[in-house]
Amino acid sequence: GDSVTQMEGPVTLSEEAFLTINCTYTATGYPSLFWYVQYPGEGLQLLLKATKADDKGSNKGFEATYRKETTSFHLEKGSVQVSDSAVYFCALSAYSGAGSYQLTFGKGTKLSVIP
């Protein structure tokens, strides 16, 4: 079945540091790939997505490129802020065959940014 593996956390960075959170996937077909973010006490928010190979998703300074050859979708940000402290989830979406798409999530990576 489909699966998503992302780097274990927690990750602690100083403000303005460079961020990389690794994500790799296994899937049949051609899934869409997502990064969601969960701030403390809240639900998941869509951060960015990419729907086909070599697409780059970007939002709020975060970027991730869909790499089919390495089955990866690593999240990067050039300069993190304290407000980026959250849990980040990598996910893939595949058609379930029952009229809807299903998301498969990684376990999440907790990021803490210190001033």
Added chain:
Amino acid sequence: ETGVTQTPRHLVMGMTNKKSLKCEQHLGHNAMYWYKQSAKKPLELMFVYNFKEQTENNSVPSRFSPECPNSSHLFLHLHTLQPEDSALYLCASSQAPGRGHSTDTQYFGPGTRLTVL
């Protein structure tokens, strides 16, 4: 109000209680989902509704009973829960395939934090 809303945001219940969680989406979507988020475990998909019809039930115990009266509303009825059912319950919605829109992006509500005593 926009997006996906969930009520209540917090719920404490005893094992013999009956309660319901409510989800409402204001995005014009026609697929809705219930997820369970427990500490140190990946998000678990519980139920999927597509055009008000349940299309997925991922081996969820019968003490959880979903209801989808229309495309905008989704309920999760809770009965005789166990302490291990304590978790954050998330609702999401998306546009079902076939309508020519971005169909695979799910939008989540803020969740209901459930504590079973």
